[in-house]
Amino acid sequence: MTTSAIIDISTGQLLLALVFILTAQLSSFVFRLGLHRDIAVGTLRTFAQLFLMGYVLTYILHSDSFWLVVGVFAVMVTSAVFIVKGRVNEKQVPYLLPTFITMLLSYFTTAVFVSALIIGSAPWWEPRYFIPAGGMVIGNSMSALAISIERFFRELRQQRETVEMKLCLGADYREASADIFRGAVKAGMIPSINAMMGVGLVFIPGMMSGQILAGADPQVAIRYQIVVMLMLVGSTAVSSVAVMLLIRRRCFGSGEEPLLSPE
Amino acid sequence: MAAILEIRDLTFTHEGASEPLFRELSLSVEEGQHILLKGPSGSGKSSLLRLICRLAAPDSGIIRYRGTPVSEMPPATLRSRVAYVAQIPRMVDGTLEENLLLPFAFASNARRSAPDRALLERMLDEFYLGGIGLDRPAMKLSTGQQQRVALLRTLLLEPDLLLLDEPTSALDPESAAMVFSIMERLNREKGKTLLTVTHSDYRPEGPQVALYRIENRTLSLQP
Numbered sequence: 001m002t003t004s005a006i007i008d009i010s011t012g013q014l015l016l017a018l019v020f021i022l023t024a025q026l027s028s029f030v031f032r033l034g035l036h037r038d039i040a041v042g043t044l045r046t047f048a049q050l051f052l053m054g055y056v057l058t059y060i061l062h063s064d065s066f067w068l069v070v071g072v073f074a075v076m077v078t079s080a081v082f083i084v085k086g087r088v089n090e091k092q093v094p095y096l097l098p099t100f101i102t103m104l105l106s107y108f109t110t111a112v113f114v115s116a117l118i119i120g121s122a123p124w125w126e127p128r129y130f131i132p133a134g135g136m137v138i139g140n141s142m143s144a145l146a147i148s149i150e151r152f153f154r155e156l157r158q159q160r161e162t163v164e165m166k167l168c169l170g171a172d173y174r175e176a177s178a179d180i181f182r183g184a185v186k187a188g189m190i191p192s193i194n195a196m197m198g199v200g201l202v203f204i205p206g207m208m209s210g211q212i213l214a215g216a217d218p219q220v221a222i223r224y225q226i227v228v229m230l231m232l233v234g235s236t237a238v239s240s241v242a243v244m245l246l247i248r249r250r251c252f253g254s255g256e257e258p259l260l261s262p263e
Numbered sequence: 264m265a266a267i268l269e270i271r272d273l274t275f276t277h278e279g280a281s282e283p284l285f286r287e288l289s290l291s292v293e294e295g296q297h298i299l300l301k302g303p304s305g306s307g308k309s310s311l312l313r314l315i316c317r318l319a320a321p322d323s324g325i326i327r328y329r330g331t332p333v334s335e336m337p338p339a340t341l342r343s344r345v346a347y348v349a350q351i352p353r354m355v356d357g358t359l360e361e362n363l364l365l366p367f368a369f370a371s372n373a374r375r376s377a378p379d380r381a382l383l384e385r386m387l388d389e390f391y392l393g394g395i396g397l398d399r400p401a402m403k404l405s406t407g408q409q410q411r412v413a414l415l416r417t418l419l420l421e422p423d424l425l426l427l428d429e430p431t432s433a434l435d436p437e438s439a440a441m442v443f444s445i446m447e448r449l450n451r452e453k454g455k456t457l458l459t460v461t462h463s464d465y466r467p468e469g470p471q472v473a474l475y476r477i478e479n480r481t482l483s484l485q486p
Binding site for chain 1: 278316317318319320334338339342343346347348349351353355365366368369370371372413416417420
């Protein structure tokens with residue numbers, strides 16, 4: 001078998017893929033899942049955002065402007081923070097600013113490390129490597145962060161009496177919330193660790209499939225994929241721990257009393 | 264007798280409430296006293312205890328422990344001297360021994376030496392918990408037993424002042440009598456200062472006992 005040019009997908013063929021959405025909508029309708037609106041909006045957003053991204057990427061990947069690349073990266077992180085906000089829905093504790101700063105710094109460091117040191121691109125911000133690496137880090141760690149933060153707030157409310165009991169026995173706020181902190185960080189990290197267990201056996205990652213479909217040597221695609229898997233675990237761990245450390249203090253008052261009202 | 268606790272002009276409003284729960288409340292507790300605090304539900308009795316140990320923050324006023332404003336004390340130091348025992352006892356997953364020794368795992372108690380098993384067994388006897396066994400899972404104890412464990416666990420830190428928030432409200436009469444008996448022993452024999460919120464008719468005798476009532480946002484001494 002020889003490698004041939006990649007087969008194009010026509011507009012009609014693309015629309016044919018909507019059959020999958022129709023089956024999802026049918027399930028939602030039959031079983032009253034109440035997801036029809038989310039599925040419809042999600043589908044429209046997938047089309048709109050990816051086509052837009054395609055045009056933007058074509059421009060950015062051929063750009064030699066450092067500020068444009070960094071600006072796009074900042075926009076991606078900002079969008080991720082708002083998606084986290086949508087999933088967490090917490091009003092008593094101001095957690096968005098520390099989350100944004102931590103995400104920006106940790107994801108930027110990870111993306112620079114991968115593009116400059118591991119891939120060895122020159123300059124280190126070469127958009128062809130820096131933007132996709134950043135995108136994967138942001139997308140993956142954003143989900144982990146949303147899981148961790150949401151769980152931390154929920155558990156802190158549910159276990160308020162236990163936290164207070166520990167405080168009354170001489171614990172500081174870190175000791176009183178240590179179990180909840182660990183549980184929340186672990187909950188965010190487990191999907192990335194599970195992904196390492198199943199990769200190549202249970203599923204073929206999208207990035208690797210995309211590279212192979214686009215005609216890349218599978219051996220090269222595999223090396224890139226390994227870097228991506230390791231990068232995602234590392235960035236998830238660092239960003240989750242850093243964000244949780246910063247927002248945990250905000251959940252306690254000046255007397256280290258829990259601020260979140262019980263549910 | 265010297266004042267161990269001074270409360271002056273304390274006003275407190277629950278978050279989101281339009282009216283204060285109480286206004287300019289003052290109270291002086293002397294060493295060795297047993298103060299009973301009564302009043303209707305929602306009058307602010309429990310809130311007052313929580314303010315003393317900084318589990319809540321007042322709108323205005325000052326609380327002093329041995330002359331030092333509690334707001335200037337490190338929270339962990341304050342709470343190991345002024346110990347609050349909640350209405351519903353809380354245990355962590357683990358044995359009775361692990362629960363009793365829980366406070367000694369915290370950095371602020373690092374200088375205290377944890378009691379050995381023999382001492383714990385003796386103290387369990389004093390708290391009507393003899394024969395239960397230190398290896399028993401704490402979660403499997405009855406609420407009455409857990410309340411006595413919670414009290415004992417707090418006393419292992421040797422606090423000066425005990426804040427007891429309706430310690431018998433969740434207990435059957437037999438368990439409640441045991442807790443009252445422990446409280447009286449702590450106050451009379453060991454000289455501990457107690458500030459107890461209660462709904463019951465419990466009223467120990469002695470010159471060191473004082474009954475206060477909190478109602479309509481004010482506190483008054485009862486005959």
